[in-house]
Amino acid sequence: MEYEDLRIVDTPSLVRDHAISKLRNAISSGLYPPGARLVERELCEALGVSRTSVREALRQLQSENLVEVGRRRSINVAVITAQDAADIYMIREMLETQAIRRFVALSDDAERKALAAVHKRLVKALSKNDMAQLSAIASEFYERVLIGAKSRVIYEVARPLLARVNYLRIRSMAEPGRLDGGLKEWDAMMDAVQAGDADRAAEAMAVHLRNARAAIVARLEADEKTATSSKRKAAS
Amino acid sequence: MEYEDLRIVDTPSLVRDHAISKLRNAISSGLYPPGARLVERELCEALGVSRTSVREALRQLQSENLVEVGRRRSINVAVITAQDAADIYMIREMLETQAIRRFVALSDDAERKALAAVHKRLVKALSKNDMAQLSAIASEFYERVLIGAKSRVIYEVARPLLARVNYLRIRSMAEPGRLDGGLKEWDAMMDAVQAGDADRAAEAMAVHLRNARAAIVARLEADEKTATSSKRKAAS
DNA sequence: TATCTAATATTGTCATACAAACTCGCGGTC
DNA sequence: GACCGCGAGTTTGTATGACAATATTAGATA
Numbered sequence: 001m002e003y004e005d006l007r008i009v010d011t012p013s014l015v016r017d018h019a020i021s022k023l024r025n026a027i028s029s030g031l032y033p034p035g036a037r038l039v040e041r042e043l044c045e046a047l048g049v050s051r052t053s054v055r056e057a058l059r060q061l062q063s064e065n066l067v068e069v070g071r072r073r074s075i076n077v078a079v080i081t082a083q084d085a086a087d088i089y090m091i092r093e094m095l096e097t098q099a100i101r102r103f104v105a106l107s108d109d110a111e112r113k114a115l116a117a118v119h120k121r122l123v124k125a126l127s128k129n130d131m132a133q134l135s136a137i138a139s140e141f142y143e144r145v146l147i148g149a150k151s152r153v154i155y156e157v158a159r160p161l162l163a164r165v166n167y168l169r170i171r172s173m174a175e176p177g178r179l180d181g182g183l184k185e186w187d188a189m190m191d192a193v194q195a196g197d198a199d200r201a202a203e204a205m206a207v208h209l210r211n212a213r214a215a216i217v218a219r220l221e222a223d224e225k226t227a228t229s230s231k232r233k234a235a236s
Numbered sequence: 237m238e239y240e241d242l243r244i245v246d247t248p249s250l251v252r253d254h255a256i257s258k259l260r261n262a263i264s265s266g267l268y269p270p271g272a273r274l275v276e277r278e279l280c281e282a283l284g285v286s287r288t289s290v291r292e293a294l295r296q297l298q299s300e301n302l303v304e305v306g307r308r309r310s311i312n313v314a315v316i317t318a319q320d321a322a323d324i325y326m327i328r329e330m331l332e333t334q335a336i337r338r339f340v341a342l343s344d345d346a347e348r349k350a351l352a353a354v355h356k357r358l359v360k361a362l363s364k365n366d367m368a369q370l371s372a373i374a375s376e377f378y379e380r381v382l383i384g385a386k387s388r389v390i391y392e393v394a395r396p397l398l399a400r401v402n403y404l405r406i407r408s409m410a411e412p413g414r415l416d417g418g419l420k421e422w423d424a425m426m427d428a429v430q431a432g433d434a435d436r437a438a439e440a441m442a443v444h445l446r447n448a449r450a451a452i453v454a455r456l457e458a459d460e461k462t463a464t465s466s467k468r469k470a471a472s
Numbered sequence: 473t474a475t476c477t478a479a480t481a482t483t484g485t486c487a488t489a490c491a492a493a494c495t496c497g498c499g500g501t502c
Numbered sequence: 503g504a505c506c507g508c509g510a511g512t513t514t515g516t517a518t519g520a521c522a523a524t525a526t527t528a529g530a531t532a
Binding site (some may be wrong): 014015016050051052053056072074 | 486487493
Binding site (some may be wrong): 251254287 | 517518
């Protein structure tokens with residue numbers, strides 16, 4: 001028998017939290033692509049909740065910068081420019097190298113084991129070229145590092161950044177050569193962590209994020225170029 | 237005649253934005269001290285708005301980490317531990333050294349002039365020992381640096397951090413010797429910016445934030461010690 | 473005094489309502 | 503045929519009222 005459900009902690013079964021994670025997923029997965037307009041009434045129907053809850057959820061996503069307000073107050077899925085992505089990855093590098101250092105220093109055995117397990121799944125998914133799966137597992141890896149770093153603040157700052165680039169990762173990993181390079185990077189990170197070498201882990205994380213950044217920025221710049229050349233009908 | 241008012245941009249005259257900034261101010265100023273419970277109905281009365289708006293405002297403040305949910309779903313003003321403050325300042329150092337570098341590289345003449353003006357007011361307030369005023373002007377300085385850095389992402393990430401430590405700054409500046417030291421730090425920053433020396437500006441910012449961090453963390457640790465020794469009635 | 477219970481308060485959620493701003497298409501005018 | 507403006511329909515912002523589920527407080531009782 002499982003005792004998972006016996007937790008005394010408060011029931012997080014809030015309708016709005018449910019709505020938030022549904023919307024987050026929809027955005028991360030690209031179901032609602034960047035720039036897509038989110039109409040409250042439609043979201044109510046899609047989620048089966050009242051406008052009150054939808055609006056509170058939107059406020060939250062708004063301050064997470066997953067959605068943004070258009071000129072005439074419409075809510076649109078945030079568009080991430082190449083510049084934005086470059087900055088996000090720069091900041092992630094700052095934060096997550098720090099985070100993995102702390103992970104090495106502060107994580108307990110269970111956390112390291114769990115991270116290793118995620119890494120294992122990652123390698124497996126990598127060999128199958130399953131992008132969506134891969135992206136999800138990568139997210140979990142980053143998140144576990146953040147949690148193991150045991151800093152509320154780092155987590156709170158870095159986590160929304162992860163969410164913002166989530167949907168980009170799927171495409172960036174499809175960049176030619178990114179996958180194989182990625183494998184080495186993940187291995188290096190995991191290796192350093194298990195060796196307890198914070199410096200090496202941080203460096204591996206930095207290399208990984210710099211490469212990911214390059215791939216994503218390249219992709220976005222290419223997209224923006226083609227978009228510019230065919231900007232017959234812009235607006236929103 | 238001033239043309240400021242002729243801007244075409246959308247009217248940000250939203251009740252909820254008003255509510256948010258009122259609440260933010262109340263928290264920054266310490267009117268609602270850390271740990272204080274925020275009751276929706278009371279806020280409605282105090283702000284003269286409906287519960288709808290108050291709740292949306294609270295959701296926003298919540299994802300800015302200015303308020304946090306208690307165990308039984310009460311909304312309380314966030315409590316910042318010494319650990320939190322240390323991390324926030326570490327991250328600020330990362331972000332704002334980067335920001336001031338970009339400010340040096342990217343700001344236009346008007347922005348540099350405006351920053352110099354803020355610096356001047358800062359020096360004046362400093363000589364008067366007016367903490368509240370000083371804190372407000374310091375906030376403006378940081379914010380102008382962030383804006384001049386011309387990075388949406390840096391701004392979005394760093395700004396909430398500023399808000400979170402706002403109310404701490406007033407007390408930290410009251411630490412013995414912090415004021416005089418502060419003056420030199422501000423001067424060094426401004427000097428480097430006007431000389432167009434990004435390295436020196438970044439270093440001055442780093443020094444400034446490290447000193448501020450030390451003062452605030454020391455203060456918080458002292459507070460926590462006394463609080464622990466008299467923790468007869470805790471809870472919330 | 474300690475404890476149980478009933479009254480009260482608070483939050484989460486929903487359903488409506490309505491004004492203001494905006495969209496879009498229709499019809500009329502030149 | 504092009505342009506203008508008007509009106510119906512949308513969408514968002516905000517307020518109000520309602521109600522269940524908890525949480526808190528006060529009161530009554532042993």
